Amino acid sequence: MFQGSSNPFEIFFYWDEILTGFIMTMWLYGWALVIGFMVGLSLAILRQYGGRFLSPIATTYIEVVRGTPMLVQLWLIYSILLIPLGRWTIYSNFTLFGRDITVVFFNARIIVCIVTLGLNSSAYQAEYLRGAILSVSAGQLIAAQSLGMSKVAGIRHIVLPQALRRVIPSWSNEASYLPKYTVIVSIIGVADIFNQAKNIGFDTLLYFPVYIFVAIIFVILISLISKLLNTIHKRTRIPGL
Template identity: 40%
Template structure:
């Protein structure tokens, strides 16, 4: 094992490019998951019966099966029915729709932790249920959810490595190519692991800062 004998001049740009793709993939997937997750939560909590059942079923199904299987279905399964995606788009869809199920759970927890009185008060002031959700419930729920949501972001970042299995050219894929070319699997994957470690530590540091900023002063005491 010797890291110095690796050809860093060609390896470094490849790893950097892979890292950027990983970050891109994570950012788009988590955003997709955010939008779908909020819709699922609202449908689950405030929808009528068929919508409620659909939303619960979605969450249970996606949380109950491996992400890898979901990626396989999107990338290898759908083309049979004429729907074809590039590996990158398939990874975004798989990761995003998977993350949506987890995010929906966190949002639901946050919304339910806000006392019912808030909704009643808003309704008694003449707000419609929809308005009350948008102006009263969600602004509070979104702040409460930040710690749990930060975890989900980190999870999505780490699980974006699974996209390598359907051929998305992210960090893991870059590592595999370099490793196979140099026949130095262990060293290269140690470097890849180190990059993931650094990125995760930096991002979680930032998330903790945001968490502190967005805290609602005194809210803990009221609830």
């Protein structure tokens, strides 16, 4: 029987697993954030300007997604998509410091995760974005229309450039929640950083050190994200405001 190690630094023997897990987490995060943003922006615009038919649809979507646990959403999309997606993998192999490392980019499970995280995030991002759109005074769009611009052009050239600047501080909430939400994917066996930590813990019984280490990685990651967004917010600030 394997004896658990008492040296907490032994977890670093598994650095390649932590690395691939970290890459997977960032990969899922990136996709979820981008999909969430694009779908979220569309939802926000539809909810705000969609009129009698589209606006209630967007609102319903947002409320249902925000009102149900992500775990349920994950299982639902898993059971709908997994089999139709089929069995295939897109991955890359390379050697780093003498270890063979496999980074998996796409397979059915990863797609299920990206879809779930992206659609879930879109509902939250939509509300941040809608808040920012609402904060741009109505007079801005009226002025654009009075120049002869269509409503769509006014939204595109006048409202959104201002709303997207204003949304950054509140949107940074979602940008920093989302990396932590990705750990849910370990439930369906995707090898993200949390799943890898669990496996390392299982092998070494060093659960506590490896989870602490993962927590530290998250703290650093999220601090960097906040800092980056703060910088972007400052750089895009409108002079005089």
